[in-house]
Amino acid sequence: MKALPRDFYARPTLLVVRDLIGKRLVHDTPVGRAAGLIVEVEAYIGEADPACHAAAGRTRRTAPLYGDPGFAYVYLNYGMHYLVNAVTEPRDAPAAVLIRALEPVEGLELMRTRRGHANRLSPSANDLSPDDRSLCRGPGNLTRALGITLAQNGADLCRSRLFIEDSDEVFPETAWGPRIGISVGTESPWRCYVAGHRSVSARNREQGSRK
């Protein structure tokens, strides 16, 4: 398969969110390829969205949000988790889609290795490797499983070794609900996920309105 074209991202963010479900996120690295099907995403749209990083205006950190669509916006959250977004909308319209969960489909062994020493908080739990469905459950977990770090910030999703491609997978059971982990902007139902999917992050796995 081929990486999705820039046109795919240069659209209203909620449409990109909808169409991203079931697509395949791939990261090729020197140690191998890891990939998964997107089952959970969230939209962050513009300076008027209080939960969007662009709400604080254009800074060095948020610069990628204002750039061309189809590029990655990666940042470090809580001092320990990298979160990956796909920039959407035309240049200068700051918006992006946060990738929150994947169903692992390729490079499972690599994912297990990368997740194996993931637990910095409790070294004693290191021997417990997460089971497959939780390898890419949650935005911090999936970046670790795919080896995505700040090095991928600004990467071109249309031309680099980090990309999103079409897939034959169809998830008809998609649902929408409030975004997770934020204290403002919770009134917007801009989280889209595959209802009941085992790789969707735990909270609200079943809730939300069907569409």
Place this chain on the structure above:
DNA sequence: CGTTCGATGCACT
């Protein structure tokens, strides 16, 4: 089941 809480680094005020 449920909730609480500590780890941890950096952009931004």
Place this chain on the structure above:
DNA sequence: GTGCATCGAACGT
């Protein structure tokens, strides 16, 4: 100095 688009261990029920 403050506040995170998180995670999982350690509780309580």
